[in-house]
Amino acid sequence: MFESRKLTRWDNKFLLEAIFWSRSSPDQQTQCGCVLVKDKTMLSSGYNGFIRDVDDDALPKSRPEKYPYMIHAEANAIYNCTRLGRSTLGASAYVTAIPCLYCLQALYQCGIREIIFTDVSDPKCVIGNEDYHKILKMVSETVNIFYIPSNQIDDKDFIESAVMLSSKRVDK
Numbered sequence: 001m002f003e004s005r006k007l008t009r010w011d012n013k014f015l016l017e018a019i020f021w022s023r024s025s026p027d028q029q030t031q032c033g034c035v036l037v038k039d040k041t042m043l044s045s046g047y048n049g050f051i052r053d054v055d056d057d058a059l060p061k062s063r064p065e066k067y068p069y070m071i072h073a074e075a076n077a078i079y080n081c082t083r084l085g086r087s088t089l090g091a092s093a094y095v096t097a098i099p100c101l102y103c104l105q106a107l108y109q110c111g112i113r114e115i116i117f118t119d120v121s122d123p124k125c126v127i128g129n130e131d132y133h134k135i136l137k138m139v140s141e142t143v144n145i146f147y148i149p150s151n152q153i154d155d156k157d158f159i160e161s162a163v164m165l166s167s168k169r170v171d172k
């Protein structure tokens with residue numbers, strides 16, 4: 001379903017960067033991170049969270065109450081890029097989990113050229129249904145989508161601490 005790619009040291013850096021940002025998410029169940037990159041330079045970062053400057057305790061942080069409020073990491077990375085007046089055209093998106101249907105469409109729609117995702121985060125969005133596959137097929141005609149398993153990313157300690165933090169939050 002996805003293309004394979006030999007992990008470069010730049011991929012490694014930007015996947016770690018996405019993991020780093022995932023740790024800022026106030027979500028009690030899933031922490032996702034995304035960075036947009038062009039020409040080996042980071043344009044913006046995003047994690048799943050609430051609208052800017054809202055107290056993290058003011059809105060629900062778990063399912064299903066969180067759904068109307070939680071902005072996905074990829075969407076926030078796009079919004080943050082826009083705030084700074086930077087073009088997303090031709091950029092790459094590094095994501096800690098497979099993008100959901102809406103984020104997949106959003107990344108495509110703003111001109112992202114490639115999506116590189118790993119499996120550090122564990123979102124519960126539906127990705128296996130017919131709608132998803134229909135859009136995925138259309139999107140992947142112009143966007144290269146690569147999956148890099150987390151065990152290929154070089155920095156085990158960093159990844160394990162992100163996963164641990166994630167499971168700790170679920171227990172809360």
Ligand SMILES: [Zn+2]
Nearest residue numbers: 072099100103
């Ligand atoms: Zn999403």
